[in-house]
Every structure is written in C-alpha cells, then in structure tokens.
Amino acid sequence: EAQVTQNPRYLITVTGKKLTVTCSQNMNHEYMSWYRQDPGLGLRQIYYSMNVEVTDKGDVPEGYKVSRKEKRNFPLILESPSPNQTSLYFCASSSRLALEQYFGPGTRLTVT
Amino acid sequence: AQSVTQLGSHVSVSEGALVLLRCNYSSSVPPYLFWYVQYPNQGLQLLLKYTSAATLVKGINGFEAEFKKSETSFHLTKPSAHMSDAAEYFCAVSDAGGTSYGKLTFGQGTILTVHP
Numbered sequence: 001e002a003q004v005t006q007n008p009r010y011l012i013t014v015t016g017k018k019l020t021v022t023c024s025q026n027m028n029h030e031y032m033s034w035y036r037q038d039p040g041l042g043l044r045q046i047y048y049s050m051n052v053e054v055t056d057k058g059d060v061p062e063g064y065k066v067s068r069k070e071k072r073n074f075p076l077i078l079e080s081p082s083p084n085q086t087s088l089y090f091c092a093s094s095s096r097l098a099l100e101q102y103f104g105p106g107t108r109l110t111v112t
Numbered sequence: 113a114q115s116v117t118q119l120g121s122h123v124s125v126s127e128g129a130l131v132l133l134r135c136n137y138s139s140s141v142p143p144y145l146f147w148y149v150q151y152p153n154q155g156l157q158l159l160l161k162y163t164s165a166a167t168l169v170k171g172i173n174g175f176e177a178e179f180k181k182s183e184t185s186f187h188l189t190k191p192s193a194h195m196s197d198a199a200e201y202f203c204a205v206s207d208a209g210g211t212s213y214g215k216l217t218f219g220q221g222t223i224l225t226v227h228p
Contacts, residue, residue, distance in 0.1 A: 004155075033215070040121065042202060042218035043156075058215070090155060092216075099163055099206070100146060101216055103156040 002027045004104035006091050012110045013081055021076045021107050023091030029102075030095055032074040033058070034066065037088040037106075046089075049074055081111040114139045114205050118219035125226055131175075131190040133222050135203030138184065144206040145186045146216065147177055151199045159201075162186060173197070198226045 004025045013019055025032065033048040035058075045058030049068040063085055065077040074093075078085060088108050092101040119134040137143055144163050148156040160171025167179045177188045186203060203219040 035216075035218075040220055042116075042118075042220045043204075043216075044218070045215060048215060092156075099144060100158050100161050102158075103148075105155045 002102070004091055004093055004102050006089075006104040006107050008107060009105060010108050012112065014112055015082055016080050018077070018079050019081060019109075020078075021089060021091075021109070023074045023076065023104060024072050025074075025091075025093040025102070026072065027093060027095070027102065028071065029093035030071070031101075032068065032091065032093045033101065034064070034074070034076050035090045035092065036060065037090060043090065046076070078109075081109075083111050085109065086111050114143070114207060114217045116203050116205050116217055116219035118201075118203050118222050120222055121220060122223045122225065125193045125224070127195055127226055127228055128192050131188070131193045131197065131224065133188040133201050133203075133224065135177075135186045135188065135219060136184055137186060137203070137205045139205055139207060141207045145177075145179060146204045146206065147171065147175070147186075147188050148202045148204060149199050150202065150221075156202065159188070193224075193226045195226050195228070198224055200224070 007022045030051045034046040035043040037043045044060045047066040049055045091104040094101040115138045117136045146161045147159040160169045162169050162179045170176045175190045200221050200223045204216040
C-alpha cells in the first residue's frame with residue numbers, strides 16, 4: 001500500500017529536550033516536505049527536500065532541522081523545543097508526475 | 113508570492129443542502145489548485161485538483177470545483193450535503209510549473225458542519 005508514515009503519532013516533551021519525528025514514504029517520491037498545522041493558520045511549510053541531500057527552508061523554518069540521506073526518509077529534528085512549537089505536524093511527499101502531495105497521519109507534539 | 117484565502121472559517125449546512133466553500137488565490141505563475149479534506153484526527157486527503165486542463169474539476173465523494181481565472185477563484189461545491197461530509201477543508205495552490213516545485217500554500221481552512 002502506498003503511504004507516508006510518521007512516528008510517533010503523539011509526543012509530549014519538555015522545553016529543551018531534543019527530539020526527532022521520523023517520516024518515511026514507499027512511493028519513491030523525489031519531493032518531501034514538513035508542515036505544521038495551527039488553528040486559524042492552515043498548514044505552513046517548515047522545510048522541504050527536492051531529492052537526496054537537497055533541502056531548503058520553507059516559510060517557518062526557525063527552530064527546526066531536517067536531513068535527507070535516503071530517498072524514502074525525511075526526519076524532522078527539534079534540537080531545543082520550545083512551547084511555541086506545540087503543534088500538529090505533517091509530512092508529505094510527491095513526485096513531479098503526480099503533482100499532488102500525499103500526507104502522513106500527523107504527529108501531535110506538545111512542549112511544556 | 114502565492115497566497116490563498118478561504119472565505120468563512122466555519123460553514124454550516126443542513127443535510128441535503130448545497131455545500132459551497134469559497135477559495136480565492138493569488139499566484140504570479142499559472143497555478144495548480146487543490147482541495148484537501150481533513151477528517152477528525154486524520155491526515156489530509158486529496159479531494160480534487162486543477163492542473164490547467166478542464167476548468168470544471170470533479171473529485172471524490174461528489175465534490176467538484178470550478179477554476180475561474182478572471183475571478184481568481186476555485187470554489188468547492190457539492191449539490192447535496194451528507195452527514196459524513198463534516199470535516200475541515202483546505203484549499204491550496206502550487207506553482208509546480210515554476211521554480212518552487214511542489215510547494216503547497218494553504219488557506220486557513222473551513223470547518224464544515226452538517227446538521228440533520
């Protein structure tokens with residue numbers, strides 16, 4: 001089954017404790033992206049990757065890091081989480097042929 | 113820069129009534145336009161997309177949208193609402209034909225409530 005998976009689905013952590021949210025897709029897509037969803041703001045892009053070892057900032061990259069060492073994986077790293085990073089996070093992937101993005105199930109992060 | 117405006121953060125309709133969710137976009141290049149639906153505690157699912165072919169686009173679950181360049185709009189409609197349509201709907205624009213390949217810019221979302 002074609003899918004984008006994220007782990008964990010729910011995470012509660014404390015300020016300053018480094019964390020990683022994993023994302024993996026099995027569709028051989030070149031393009032992967034991270035979004036955060038906040039009430040009244042829709043989804044905003046954090047980082048994206050056009051292919052292996054090619055990443056770039058989206059609209060709200062502050063406080064986040066990413067890496068793309070393999071085509072299928074695109075982890076999101078919060079090295080020192082803060083309460084304003086409490087949000088719902090989505091990973092997505094797409095190919096140039098497909099155009100639309102396929103979304104993972106989301107990770108709900110709470111930073112206290 | 114691209115932007116999307118969804119008019120109305122909440123829309124409420126009766127079961128069987130017409131659903132109309134409004135979306136206006138701004139794009140400096142010919143846009144690709146999408147509607148996604150998000151059911152409670154789930155990810156986003158593609159409803160339909162416009163990619164410069166037919167201006168009237170049909171999607172899943174009886175939804176359709178019409179691209180109107182002169183009005184920079186891409187409103188989503190469904191003739192008869194069903195209780196199962198209750199969800200949050202997002203309009204999004206992409207300049208997949210430009211340099212920022214694949215990036216989606218989303219509207220703020222519209223929560224659709226369907227009452228009996």
